[in-house]
Amino acid sequence: MDKQLLDRLMGQAEKPVRYMGNELNMVIKNIDSVDIRFAFAFPDIYEIGMSHLGMKIMYHLINEREDSYCERVFAPWTDMEELMRQYDIPLFALETKDPIKDFDIIGFTLQYEMSYTNILNMLDLGQIPLTWAQRNEDHPLIIGGGPCAYNIEPMADFFDLVVMGEGEEVIHELLDLYSEGKKQGLKRTEFLYKATDIKGIYVPRFYEARYADDGRVLEVLPVDKGVPPVISKRVVKNLDKVFYPETMIVPYMDIVHDRIMLEIFRGCTKGCRFCQAGMIYRPVREKSPQRLLELAEKLVENTGYEEISLSSLSTGDYSQLEELVKELMIRFKEKRVALSLPSLRLDSFVKDLTHEVQGVRKTGLTFAPEAGSQRLRDVINKGITEGDLIRSAEDAFKSGWTRLKFYFMIGLPEEREEDLKEIGTLARKIKDCYFDTRKTKGGPMPRISISTSSFVPKPFTPFQWVAQSSMEELADKQKLLQDVLRIRHVTYTWNDPGASLLEAVFARGDRRLGKVLIRAWQSGCIFDGWAEHFKFDAWMAAFEKEGLDPHFYANRVRDKDEIFPWDHIDVKVTKKYLWAEYQKAVRAELTQDCRLGCTGCSPGLLGEGLCP
Amino acid sequence: MRLIARYTKDERVKYISHLDFMRLLQRTLRRADIPVAYSQGFSPHPKLSFASALAVGVTSEGEYMDIYLDKEMDPKLFLTRMNEKLPLGIRFMEAVTLQAKIPSLMSLIERAEYRISLSHKPFWGRNIVELIQKFMSRGEILFTRVNKRGRNQVDIRKMIHNIRLTEQSEEKIVLDVVLSTGSRANLRPEHLIEALFDFINVEPNPELNLGIHRRDLYLNKNGAWISPKGLGGGQEID
């Protein structure tokens, strides 16, 4: 590959730094002294991929190993892709600019369904055959992980191997095996077969799906007795002891999350019924404040970042939040390192401190009540009341914020028209609250933005059985909200129901969808998560040509006992528990936060001593 | 205390934009524990500025930062600490103290010297020295600038102070040029290249441009053109 030409081509792209690499703290190794060349692939552009905490962890974790060199690769934006195709430049890794087709392993992180066509496109740009059936001993191993890996079935044709659960431990076991296998000259399938002995490793080619005449899955079974019929997710036991990077790459360009991310805990106990993350990342495991402070010191020293954010699924629930926040603020005041805080729990202690600390950004605050009425919030087990919301808004207004953002979902199970209308009532109350709290007349006007996304039923949640609202219904709901939210100082934004339909199809899809993905990609679908690139008609044509009905996947109510394409994956939360939660949802019954007492989601977690 | 420091930016980091570079240096200052002075006011910002913005894609050995510190600091220590913490491809070379009463470097710089490498192909068979002479002997060189506000035609002849052929091989020719830089008059080296290609009737093509490198910046001191390096050494008097 002509690296000088590549260098010049970058200069012609809109943002060359996306491809340049050489950032602060980028790892440099001599490629002759490593056994394994690993490309960590994020199927979206640089500024999104570089904002992702999991990538930072895995990058530095793999690079701790002397025998491996982990580099990064992102989806080039369309302008760069065009140049690369024109000049026949294969997809390259940022560190060495070497083509990824020469690597041993390419590991994709699967964060959202709408990035699937980007994965195909990256393989193709990398001059690597898309399916495992087409690849041979000369090609890199294509592996995946991340939340969407739990139902990898729609992507089963493309991945050699998938990791279920947290990667920190299993990646070492896998790389050890790989390096061993390389020395022994193991064939690709021999290596993959051995890899299935590692807990949490799923090799799709060793499983086969059978379907009923009506299209439902009958079973997904191993084709060989030697591979496990059920694959259990990996869980890291002690979050204080597990690897966490003490340095992070500091990008030159402005990325989405351009700051130090401190992971304070994993898992979530709230039990929101729509939320996949809340189920698949169980149980809750915290890092201690001591460990976090130690990490923060090192990270500030090594990155020079001016801001720290606390990362978790619900930061307000961290058991020692007050101590942590106070200590962080005190320690870094001198260095002018600001702390960005979660929105909802602006408890008094934090408020007092934020007044003192310079550099706390007052741009806008976000709240996620998810549903407009109390009844519907009970259905989804979102334990938040109107009183909480108004109080938080009042607090925010009092401390000088004027822009508040509220996220809701439409198309939730059991939703009725009055639930939607209550979104309008709530918006009005919040607006009134602003005018009641302001001390003087005049001054800035409030800006309240309400945004809705369309509910997508996800596997491994209590709502995995429900039908997504049809596109027409969703559009009607959006229209209703447009009317209801025609209020001064309130803006309303909504998303494309077509994109939500596709997300729903692939979230709960099966293996047959691989063909649709290829066809859609061939007809130009990439960056589907970007509204300006999303080609709904091309997608529908792809379904039609492959004889599959998207509505079968998205808009169909499933039976209690239906076999799901992902039933052979064990995320520890039992199907029985999920069904019971669904039934409680229908009755609008709440389930308590399991920090207050186990609600029995998983004999597995209890058995392994992961939950108290 | 005020310091000016010269630094270089090489191939590995040449695509960092000016704005991103600023943020990078601020972070490096924090990591290097440099006692940067902050402005007063509602949103304090570090008191530092750059002599001249460098275009994306251009390498340089003549960049200058103008910075105020809260505490006294040996310029040498400043250099070592910064160089320890900078990413590869950026190096601080010299630092000197400067009197506070001297206006900002940004307002003083008027010229920049670049080394431009071009593909020899479009010039093949021509006497390049003569060609340059002809190009420069015109009283006026009109160039159409395109920017956000639209296109306007400017005479760039008076912004070109020198062009000198310094190297010629089968693949490339190398020109050292001195151009106006700064708020009063500014000519980007890419625009000079375009004008040159226009002069020999060649369609400008990014592949013909093999690289631009900034060698130094100049300001006028009592009629002489000196590099900012020549300014320093003065102790704080006031």
Ligand code: SF4
């Ligand atoms: S087993 Fe009990 S405590 Fe553990 S995550 Fe499930 S509900 Fe919570």
